[in-house]
Amino acid sequence: MPKDYFVNKVIIVTGASSGIGLASARLFGSLGAKVVMAARRLDKLQELAASVAPEDRVLCVKCDVSDEQDCKALVAAAVERFGGIDILVNNAGLSMRAMFRDLDLKVIHSLMDVNFWGTVNCTKYALPYLLERKGQVVGVISIAGYSALPARTGYSSSKYAIRGFLDTLRIEHLKDGLGVLVFAPGYTSSNVRNAALTADGSAQGETPLDEGKLMSAEECAKHLAKGLARRRSQVILTGLGRATVWAHRLFPRLTDRLTYNFIAKEANSPFK
Numbered sequence: 001m002p003k004d005y006f007v008n009k010v011i012i013v014t015g016a017s018s019g020i021g022l023a024s025a026r027l028f029g030s031l032g033a034k035v036v037m038a039a040r041r042l043d044k045l046q047e048l049a050a051s052v053a054p055e056d057r058v059l060c061v062k063c064d065v066s067d068e069q070d071c072k073a074l075v076a077a078a079v080e081r082f083g084g085i086d087i088l089v090n091n092a093g094l095s096m097r098a099m100f101r102d103l104d105l106k107v108i109h110s111l112m113d114v115n116f117w118g119t120v121n122c123t124k125y126a127l128p129y130l131l132e133r134k135g136q137v138v139g140v141i142s143i144a145g146y147s148a149l150p151a152r153t154g155y156s157s158s159k160y161a162i163r164g165f166l167d168t169l170r171i172e173h174l175k176d177g178l179g180v181l182v183f184a185p186g187y188t189s190s191n192v193r194n195a196a197l198t199a200d201g202s203a204q205g206e207t208p209l210d211e212g213k214l215m216s217a218e219e220c221a222k223h224l225a226k227g228l229a230r231r232r233s234q235v236i237l238t239g240l241g242r243a244t245v246w247a248h249r250l251f252p253r254l255t256d257r258l259t260y261n262f263i264a265k266e267a268n269s270p271f272k
Ligand SMILES: NC(=O)c1ccc[n+]([C@@H]2O[C@H](COP(=O)([O-])OP(=O)(O)OC[C@H]3O[C@@H](n4cnc5c(N)ncnc54)[C@H](OP(=O)(O)O)[C@@H]3O)[C@@H](O)[C@H]2O)c1
Pocket: 014, 015, 016, 017, 018, 019, 020, 021, 038, 039, 040, 041, 042, 044, 063, 064, 065, 066, 091, 092, 093, 094, 095, 114, 140, 141, 142, 143, 184, 185, 186, 187, 188, 189, 190, 191, 192, 193, 195, 217
């Protein structure tokens, strides 16, 4: 990765109060970027800001990405403080775990509002500034945005939708120098499974995975930075993740059965 790629670049990271977003914000900050940290918990962001960058290179903004006006205000705050935007990382996200037959539909609405509409809202208002600087927009999706994951209908749908949105945006701006990166982590250690919604919309409050065995958020952030510095249009992480995406393309019915068996073995599998 070119060492100075991020120096003085203005980077908005949504969902910067935890996990992949926080690790990315810290990495960008350590590489000399001006970082705009956004999330709903402003107090948490303010507590973490010093670990991201010195005061003159960091801004914390309270923003619920499902609220269009919050996203508009986030972009305005970034431009007012730093004079423009080079990179928007649409990372804020929410997961779920329940069979569709048991699901209150408000869960799918919440996931689409945060994951899909959050990405659309922030991108809409940041786009004119990104175009001015031939900047980059990222959508943090998931392997579940390429190959569906059972008991995560709302999650997979929202991540497929982000991919469709960003792949389209890339073509619309092919001649404008806009970089559009679809970034798909595999399983990464974070709070995402604790915060995941269950059938009635309450938080799961636990993880069915051994988080210690997963990729760290810091490692994931390094892949994101590398993908950005190389102006890649797609990054798919982990050997298992890449194998799943290819298997889904080449052997879709076999992949359905393998995915079923994989999820059936999860702790408290929703299939049981
Ligand atoms: N961890 C994995 O295994 C994994 C794998 C593939 C993809 N991903 C994706 O990676 C992204 C980051 O997830 P993570 O694993 O780092 O999870 P995490 O630790 O739970 O972090 C999620 C972040 O999103 C923020 N957020 C949630 N709802 C929001 C809203 N309405 N508006 C603004 N911010 C909101 C949270 O902050 P506040 O609560 O303060 O708002 C938090 O900072 C997500 O898009 C997720 O789908 C994760």
